[in-house]
Amino acid sequence: xxxxxxxxxxxxxxxxxxxxxxxxxxxxxxxxxxxxxxxxxxxxxxxxxxxxxxxxxxxxxxxxxxxxxxxxxxxxxxxxxxxxxxxxx
Amino acid sequence: xxxxxxxxxxxxxxxxxxxxxxxxxxxxxxxxxxxxxxxxxxxxxxxxxxxxxxxxxxxxxxxxxxxxxxxxxxxxxxxxxxxxxxxxxxxxxxxxxxxxxxxxxxxxxxxxxxxxxxxxxxxxxxxxxxxxxxxxxxxxxxxxxxxxxxxxxxxxxxxxxxxxxxxxxxxxxxxxxxxxxxxxxxxxxxxxxxxxxxxxxxxxxxxxxxxxxxxxxxxxxxxxxxxxxxxxxxxxxxxxxxxxxxxxxxxxxxxxxxxxxxxxxxxx
Numbered sequence: 001x002x003x004x005x006x007x008x009x010x011x012x013x014x015x016x017x018x019x020x021x022x023x024x025x026x027x028x029x030x031x032x033x034x035x036x037x038x039x040x041x042x043x044x045x046x047x048x049x050x051x052x053x054x055x056x057x058x059x060x061x062x063x064x065x066x067x068x069x070x071x072x073x074x075x076x077x078x079x080x081x082x083x084x085x086x087x088x089x
Numbered sequence: 090x091x092x093x094x095x096x097x098x099x100x101x102x103x104x105x106x107x108x109x110x111x112x113x114x115x116x117x118x119x120x121x122x123x124x125x126x127x128x129x130x131x132x133x134x135x136x137x138x139x140x141x142x143x144x145x146x147x148x149x150x151x152x153x154x155x156x157x158x159x160x161x162x163x164x165x166x167x168x169x170x171x172x173x174x175x176x177x178x179x180x181x182x183x184x185x186x187x188x189x190x191x192x193x194x195x196x197x198x199x200x201x202x203x204x205x206x207x208x209x210x211x212x213x214x215x216x217x218x219x220x221x222x223x224x225x226x227x228x229x230x231x232x233x234x235x236x237x238x239x240x241x242x243x244x245x246x247x248x249x250x251x252x253x254x255x256x257x258x259x260x261x262x263x264x265x266x267x268x269x270x271x272x273x274x275x276x277x278x279x280x281x282x283x284x285x286x287x288x289x290x291x292x293x294x295x296x297x298x299x300x301x302x303x304x305x306x307x308x309x310x311x312x313x314x315x316x317x318x319x320x321x322x323x324x325x326x327x328x329x330x331x332x333x334x335x336x337x338x339x340x341x342x343x344x345x346x347x348x349x350x351x352x353x354x355x356x357x
Contacts, residue, residue: 007238011315020312023240035186035240036221036247036267073320074230076239076312 003027004084006054008046009076013062016047021076028086046080054082090155092293093163099305101164102328105227105262112156113208113253121147121210125176125276132171138282141171148174151208152280160257163292164204165284172203172281179218179269179277186218187265188237192281195232196260200331201284203260208278212252217275218267219248220256225310227261228324236263244311289334297333307340319343 009021019041024033043049050056058081065072093107101107113121124147132141138161142149152158161169192205213219223245247267248256258264260281269275296302306325309318323343330338339345 009239009242009312009314017315019243020314021239021242023238032184033240034268035189035237035265036218036245037186038241039243039245039247041241041243071320071323072230073228073317073324075236077314077317 002029002086002088004086006042006049006082006084008041008043008049008080008082010046010078010080013060013078015050015056015059015080016045017078018045019043049080049082054084057081057083090162091159093160095292095294095297096299096301096305098163098292098332099302099329100308101257101259102325102332103305103308104224105259106222106224107160107257108250109156109160109255109257111251111253112255113151113154113210115253117147117150118210118252121208121278122276125210125278129174129176129278132174134172135170135283137168137170137285139168148278148280151278152206157206157255161204161206161282164257164288165282166286166288166291169204169282169284172283174278174280177266177277177279179266179275181269181272181274183269186221186268188234189221189223189239189263189265190234190237191226191231191261191263193233193260195230197230199327201288203284204282205258205260205262206280206282207256207258209248209250209254209256210252210276210278213248213250213254213275214271215247215249217271217273218269219250219275220277221265221267222246222248222256222258223263223312225308225313225321226263227259228321228328229261229263231263242312288332290332294333303340 004027005025007023008019010017011020022041026033060077060079097107129148138152207220223242306329307322313321322340326338326340326344330336
């Protein structure tokens with residue numbers, strides 16, 4: 001089996017929130033996605049990815065800010081990882 | 090020297106960069122690639138700009154163009170130091186892009202910033218994979234290549250530009266060299282500058298009260314998450330307070346509201 005991994009970054013912690021960022025890593029070797037290769041996301045929401053057959057394998061935890069760092073910004077908070085499995089061929 | 094306006098500096102504070110299309114004259118662009126290929130002598134860290142590049146050299150001519158000199162003065166003040174410089178080349182059909190990153194190491198100074206100049210001597214087409222820049226990413230606290238997992242963010246800028254374009258970037262901006270799918274080498278010359286004076290009201294402040302300033306500072310970028318996007322405005326207000334020395338400046342009461350702590354017995 002070969003794995004394709006899709007990372008979607010959503011506007012809120014809800015899976016049906018809209019996509020603000022995305023990455024694709026293709027273990028089938030059929031495509032070579034890379035940094036800055038598109039301006040339009042593959043799906044408009046995380047739910048749209050489920051509807052297209054992607055399986056959710058991880059969702060970012062909701063972690064309260066560390067005291068004193070409530071206004072700091074850093075990485076995107078709402079990361080959802082999906083997979084599709086493909087039979088070797 | 091032509092100084093930036095308040096609206097332009099506000100745009101820098103919000104976007105994390107300014108772009109000047111075709112600001113370098115064609116005759117300089119025509120000889121740039123030969124100069125860059127020959128190499129520009131290294132400059133010791135912290136060399137005053139006026140002593141960094143010899144009289145008559147290409148780099149000196151570049152930083153002394155009135156619009157470039159004026160923009161550098163507006164953001165950094167008089168006599169910044171040169172941190173380092175480098176010629177970046179993306180080879181044709183090299184097959185991969187640089188991961189998204191911030192330069193140097195995590196740098197969270199609230200009241201000072203370095204500026205990176207990027208000069209493109211030739212036209213950059215979409216096929217040539219111009220620099221990827223994420224507008225409004227400069228205040229995020231990340232270390233170097235740690236955001237490399239992110240391939241695309243809504244509203245990212247995939248630079249295409251005419252020959253002679255100069256970008257001035259806040260040190261914290263997320264960026265990366267995109268994959269060059271063309272047949273020619275892509276060149277970019279970068280110089281990093283450090284300020285030597287407090288970066289307060291160094292530009293032409295005649296338009297400081299212009300509504301365009303608040304409009305620029307209120308810019309929301311499509312990749313911001315709903316809640317964190319509000320914190321971006323909060324942090325931008327703090328940056329603008331540092332740049333102007335105006336501790337009362339605010340946008341939509343974001344900072345004032347959460348700073349309000351009446352003392353016991355206060356009648357306020």
